[in-house]
Amino acid sequence: MIPELGHFALGLALALSLAMAGFGLVGAHRAEARLMGLAPPLAMGALLAVGMAFLCLVASFMVNDTTVSAVVANSHSLKPMLYKISGTWGNHEGSMLLWVLILALCAGAVAGFGRNLPSALQSRVLAVLGLIAAGFLAFILGTSDPFGRVWPPPMDGNGLNPILQDPGLAFHPPLLYLGYVGFAVTFAFAVAALIEGRVDAAWGRWVRPWALAAWSFLTLGIALGSWWAYYELGWGGYWFWDPVENASLLPWLAGCALLHSAIVVEKREALKTWTVFLALLAFALSLLGTFLVRSGVLNSVHAFASDPSRGVFILALLMLYVGGGFALFAWRAQAMAPTGVFAPVSREGALVLNNLLLCSVAAVVLVGTLYPMFADLVLGQKISVGPPFFNTATLPLAVPLVGAMAVGPFMPWKRARLWPALQKLWWVALMALAAALLCLALEGVRVGPALGFFAAAWLIFGAAADVAQRVGLFARPKAALGRALALPRAAWGGALAHGGLGVTILGLAGMGLAVDRLALLKPGESVELAGYEYRLEGVADAAGSNFAARRATVRVTRQGREVVTLHPEKRSFPLARMTTSEAAIHTTWLEDLYVVLGEEREGGVVLRIHDNPLAPWIWLGAGIMALGGGLSLSDRRTRVAAPAAKAAAKAAGTVRA
Amino acid sequence: MSEATPNPWRRRALLGLPLLAAGGAGLGFWAMLRGLGTGSYDPHGVPSALLGKAPPDFTLPPLAGSDLPTLAAADLRGALARPVLVNFFASWCVPCVIEHPQLMALKRQGVPVFGIAYKDKAADALGFLARRGNPYTRLAADEPGRVAIDWGVYGVPESYLIDRQGIIRWRWAGPITEDTVAADLGPLLRRYSA
Numbered sequence: 001m002i003p004e005l006g007h008f009a010l011g012l013a014l015a016l017s018l019a020m021a022g023f024g025l026v027g028a029h030r031a032e033a034r035l036m037g038l039a040p041p042l043a044m045g046a047l048l049a050v051g052m053a054f055l056c057l058v059a060s061f062m063v064n065d066t067t068v069s070a071v072v073a074n075s076h077s078l079k080p081m082l083y084k085i086s087g088t089w090g091n092h093e094g095s096m097l098l099w100v101l102i103l104a105l106c107a108g109a110v111a112g113f114g115r116n117l118p119s120a121l122q123s124r125v126l127a128v129l130g131l132i133a134a135g136f137l138a139f140i141l142g143t144s145d146p147f148g149r150v151w152p153p154p155m156d157g158n159g160l161n162p163i164l165q166d167p168g169l170a171f172h173p174p175l176l177y178l179g180y181v182g183f184a185v186t187f188a189f190a191v192a193a194l195i196e197g198r199v200d201a202a203w204g205r206w207v208r209p210w211a212l213a214a215w216s217f218l219t220l221g222i223a224l225g226s227w228w229a230y231y232e233l234g235w236g237g238y239w240f241w242d243p244v245e246n247a248s249l250l251p252w253l254a255g256c257a258l259l260h261s262a263i264v265v266e267k268r269e270a271l272k273t274w275t276v277f278l279a280l281l282a283f284a285l286s287l288l289g290t291f292l293v294r295s296g297v298l299n300s301v302h303a304f305a306s307d308p309s310r311g312v313f314i315l316a317l318l319m320l321y322v323g324g325g326f327a328l329f330a331w332r333a334q335a336m337a338p339t340g341v342f343a344p345v346s347r348e349g350a351l352v353l354n355n356l357l358l359c360s361v362a363a364v365v366l367v368g369t370l371y372p373m374f375a376d377l378v379l380g381q382k383i384s385v386g387p388p389f390f391n392t393a394t395l396p397l398a399v400p401l402v403g404a405m406a407v408g409p410f411m412p413w414k415r416a417r418l419w420p421a422l423q424k425l426w427w428v429a430l431m432a433l434a435a436a437l438l439c440l441a442l443e444g445v446r447v448g449p450a451l452g453f454f455a456a457a458w459l460i461f462g463a464a465a466d467v468a469q470r471v472g473l474f475a476r477p478k479a480a481l482g483r484a485l486a487l488p489r490a491a492w493g494g495a496l497a498h499g500g501l502g503v504t505i506l507g508l509a510g511m512g513l514a515v516d517r518l519a520l521l522k523p524g525e526s527v528e529l530a531g532y533e534y535r536l537e538g539v540a541d542a543a544g545s546n547f548a549a550r551r552a553t554v555r556v557t558r559q560g561r562e563v564v565t566l567h568p569e570k571r572s573f574p575l576a577r578m579t580t581s582e583a584a585i586h587t588t589w590l591e592d593l594y595v596v597l598g599e600e601r602e603g604g605v606v607l608r609i610h611d612n613p614l615a616p617w618i619w620l621g622a623g624i625m626a627l628g629g630g631l632s633l634s635d636r637r638t639r640v641a642a643p644a645a646k647a648a649a650k651a652a653g654t655v656r657a
Numbered sequence: 658m659s660e661a662t663p664n665p666w667r668r669r670a671l672l673g674l675p676l677l678a679a680g681g682a683g684l685g686f687w688a689m690l691r692g693l694g695t696g697s698y699d700p701h702g703v704p705s706a707l708l709g710k711a712p713p714d715f716t717l718p719p720l721a722g723s724d725l726p727t728l729a730a731a732d733l734r735g736a737l738a739r740p741v742l743v744n745f746f747a748s749w750c751v752p753c754v755i756e757h758p759q760l761m762a763l764k765r766q767g768v769p770v771f772g773i774a775y776k777d778k779a780a781d782a783l784g785f786l787a788r789r790g791n792p793y794t795r796l797a798a799d800e801p802g803r804v805a806i807d808w809g810v811y812g813v814p815e816s817y818l819i820d821r822q823g824i825i826r827w828r829w830a831g832p833i834t835e836d837t838v839a840a841d842l843g844p845l846l847r848r849y850s851a
Contacts, residue, residue: 277675284679297689297698311690319683326676333672334665370682377689377698 003068003147006056010097010141013049013104016042017134020107024127028120028195036123040111043126046133047108054088054101057146061088066157069148070094075157078546079165086170092294092310093146095173099290100136102174102181103129110185117206124192125185132184135317143310168228175221176248180286182214183251186258187283187325190276194328197335199272204265207279209633211259214282216629218252223622234581234596236516236610238618241390243298246369247289253362254282257355264348267413271352272336278355280329284322285362291318298373346416350408357401364393402455402505405498406462410469428465432458443513452509459502463495493632497625504621510591510614522604530611532593533557537565539597539605547571549582552597552605556586568597568607587616695836706809707825712743712817713807717797720772721779723786728771728797735823740849741769742842743817744793745805747777748785750813756832760792763838768846771795775813776802818842820849 020042027035060068061084064077074091075084083090089098107129114122140146189207193199225248230238239245258278264271292298295311342348368385375383406428410421435457436450443449468474470491471483519527519534526535537553549571556563566584573579586593592615598606692698707713712733719727733741744760746753760770772793774782779798786793799805808817811830818827827845829837 273672280675288682291686295686295690296693297686311693312687315683315686315690318686319679322679323676323683326679330669330673330676334669373689374685377685377692 002056002059003065003149006053006060007145007147009049009053009056010137010147013046013053013100014134014137014141016046016049017130017137020046020130021127021134024123024130028123028127031120033119036119039123039126039130040114043104043107043111043130046130047104050097050101050104050133050137054097057094057097058085058088060147061085061094064157066153066155067149067151068146069150070146072150072154072157076546077156080545082167082170083165089173090169093140093144095177096136096140096144097146098174099177099181100133100140102177103133103136103184106181106185107133110188114206121189121192121196121203121206124195125188128188128191129184132188132321135320139310139313139317143313166228166232168224168232172221172224172228175217175224177221179214179216179218179221179248179255180251180289182210182217183255183279183282183286185210186214186255186279187321190279191325191328193276193336194325194332197332199265199276199336201266201269204262204267204275207275208259208262208266211255211262211279211282212629212633215252215255215259216626216633218248218255219622219626219629222248222252223619223626226622227619230615231583231585232580234583234608236514236583236594236596236608236612238511238615241368241385241387243369244289244293246365247285247292250285250362250365250369251282251289253358253365254278254285257358257362258282260351260354260358264351268342268348270342270348271355273333274355276333276336277329280322280325284318284325285366287314287318287322291315292369298369343415345411345418347408347411347413349416350404350411353404354401354408357397357404361394361397361401364397365390368393399451399455402459402501405501406458406465409462409466409494409498424469425462425465428458428461431461439509446513449509449512452505452512456502456506456509459505460499463499463502466495466498467492489635490632493628493630493635495628496631497628500621500624500626500628502621503617503624504619507614507616507618507621510617511612514610514612514615516608516610518598518606518608520602520604520606525604527607527609529609530591531558532563532611534595534607534609536605536607539600542569544571547573550597550600552595552607554584554595554607556593564593566593566595568595570597589616590614592616707817708828710825711823712819712825713804715804715807717773717799717804720774720782720796720798722783723779723796725791725793725796728773728795732771732795733819733823737819737821737823739767739769740818740820740826740846741771743771743773743819745773745775745799745808745810745813745815747775747813748781749777752832753785753814754789755834756814757789757792759833759835759838761790763842764792764794769794772797773804774798774800775805775810776800818845818849 020039023035023042024039027033027037027039057070060071061075062081064071064075064084066072070091070093074094075087079087088094107126110117110122110125110129114125117125186207189203189210193203222245225245226238229240230236258275258281261271261275261278265275291311291314294314297311344352368389372383372385375381406425407418407421410424411418432454436454439446439450439453467484467487470487471480473480515530517527517529521527521536523536523538526533528534533556535555535557537555539550539552542549542551549569551567551569554566554568556566564586566586568584569582571580571582581596581598583594583596585595590613592610592612594610594612594615596608596610598608600606689698712730714730716729716731717727719725728743733743742760742763746756763770770792772795774796777798777800779800782798814832816829816833817825820826826849827841829841833842
């Protein structure tokens with residue numbers, strides 16, 4: 001009964017979404033308030049229906065209803081409850097349903113919070129979101145119905161891929177989807193603007209919170225995925241330039257460019273065509289990622305449910321939305337005349353530079369990701385594009401990007417001079433140089449890490465200098481605290497996000513100094529790495545709820561002093577016939593001690609031991625970036641976009657965002 | 658970015674560029690999906706390390722009970738009259754049944770097809786050939802599957818095209834279908850027959 005209810009709710013949601021699209025577009029075109037007024041309640045109705053369907057699927061997983069095919073394929077009665085629930089979206093059908101649920105939530109938010117939007121714009125945005133939702137609902141109902149029944153029901157499910165039974169991964173897809181789908185809203189705003197043929201400062205102000213929210217969630221999602229890869233896959237790596245990882249990085253880069261260029265639209269009414277293009281691009285890249293992962297056209301470690309017939313459907317949707325968006329862009333973007341011209345050396349000039357560099361990085365990653373596929377298709381050659389290409393190709397773009405990131409916030413709008421901005425940064429440069437020299441002194445001639453430490457210090461202290469300058473820490477130290485409290489949250493958010501990237505780069509630079517060794521140890525033997533002594537005490541059997549494990553006990557000491565006892569494990573899941581290795585990690589915040597249990601032979605075990613300096617800061621930095629985004633989002637000005645707030649900010653002497 | 662481009666047509670072309678790129682990528686993806694269906698595009702396929710090289714050294718016993726000569730590396734070295742197809746098969750392998758008519762067609766065209774029965778009992782393999790017809794002119798038995806490992810075979814059926822100089826030119830993992838003959842094997846046979 002519950003699955004049928006879910007299935008019905010999906011059909012209902014499809015009908016409501018189509019109605020929302022129709023009424024919204026026609027109403028806005030004819031300027032009929034009654035038709036336009038239908039769009040928000042329809043969005044709420046669609047949200048209720050999709051939410052209902054999703055809850056039905058969660059309920060089926062929770063009670064382990066083995067008559068439902070998705071449950072049989074992906075769940076098992078012995079699985080812990082958390083993973084039964086996360087199993088709902090740990091498979092293709094459920095994850096598509098989650099995707100649509102988040103889209104419906106976004107549409108609901110536009111309907112609920114968008115009362116101060118002009119009603120034509122609001123109904124067009126809702127109509128576009130309705131079209132997107134309808135397409136994906138049709139995809140779910142047509143090719144990947146999560147509520148399909150199995151008869152006769154098997155005794156129990158086939159279990160979930162054990163690698164995916166992990167708290168980090170339970171929340172990785174929802175966060176990524178919040179990001180991807182958030183860009184659907186900016187896409188809808190861009191399409192609405194193209195239909196209206198008008199982009200103004202207000203449009204920039206409405207788009208920016210969505211771009212910020214999507215970007216923040218995507219930052220968290222990517223960081224969580226990378227962290228998961230680090231502790232679960234047991235390779236000691238955190239980013240592999242795998243096509244699927246790149247697919248999530250691409251919309252992040254485009255979104256990052258978008259949220260910066262939207263500032264220029266808001267403040268200076270320039271870069272309109274470009275901003276609309278970025279809004280279209282960010283969603284296009286999100287959809288591209290969905291297509292690449294789901295269709296099976298690429299070779300990746302993230303082998304997901306791949307099925308060419310689904311691939312054709314997603315490709316059709318991709319072409320419909322992306323092609324439609326870009327066609328509208330080619331046809332209508334001409335109409336958007338810029339009102340202001342601007343000098344290359346200015347805040348907006350710096351933001352243009354930021355956009356150019358971010359988009360170049362995105363282009364490099366896109367080419368590196370797609371080239372092997374197209375080379376295979378067109379030339380019949382098997383090529384693998386790996387980390388060496390991405391590292392060497394993105395580094396020359398990342399250096400000026402990071403360089404400009406600290407300088408940009410010091411440039412005033414309209415017209416600036418570079419030299420005064422640089423003068424304010426002399427002590428930042430000194431600190432950065434000191435960080436690089438310290439690295440060289442401690443670790444010898446290692447160019448990469450030294451450059452990394454320079455960049456990290458440059459960004460972190462640059463962000464600090466930005467805040468210090470805004471609150472007048474050096475000019476009027478006594479009034480600084482009061483001014484700090486009065487500083488708009490967007491200013492804090494921006495500085496925090498920039499500093500957060502610095503923290504991430506700090507972690508990356510530290511990981512550049514990581515060392516590891518492989519050792520065959522018998523119980524009682526020990527091995528030394530980076531000043532720590534790792535002693536194998538023994539290996540024993542251990543049991544979990546749905547797996548059996550071999551568990552090693554490794555005592556770590558430093559100069560005879562006890563540090564920690566680590567328990568790396570190898571788990572075997574009898575149902576899935578898989579073994580996973582659980583790395584044991586101890587972090588001192590300055591470094592991670594990371595031990596992986598290998599195979600047992602000749603009475604001993606193989607241990608792989610890593611010493612990863614500053615590793616946790618990679619993900620901590622991403623968290624800070626997302627926090628910055630959230631703080632900026634909570635700023636009154638981005639929330640209500642009221643003109644009065646702008647005037648108040650001007651009065652406080654802080655017009656700079 | 659090009660807000661101040663003077664020529665409106667150039668600007669128009671520039672604005673159309675994203676559509677063009679998206680269309681091109683879409684066509685490419687569509688071709689990939691089609692290729693996935695027909696087997697001509699396989700992102701997980703690993704190219705054989707033996708392409709462009711001579712086959713590994715091996716000798717195998719003949720398939721007991723057949724009157725055909727066996728196959729050894731010496732039979733594939735240099736100065737062959739025609740390019741030959743070496744085919745790993747087994748009576749227990751269902752895709753081999755799918756592939757069988759194409760092998761028979763090749764035999765009728767005069768292409769020498771050499772068979773290696775992989776992990777198969779001689780009686781079963783003979784029964785398979787007796788029921789369906791024998792496309793092979795040489796027939797060897799690799800019951801332990803050692804030689805297959807040297808060739809890098811990862812499943813049956815799997816076929817290798819060897820040119821007249823004794824160099825491996827093409828490897829096909831999976832059944833040879835009519836499409837495979839039309840799209841890949843046929844053109845290669847014509848090229849290397851010359």
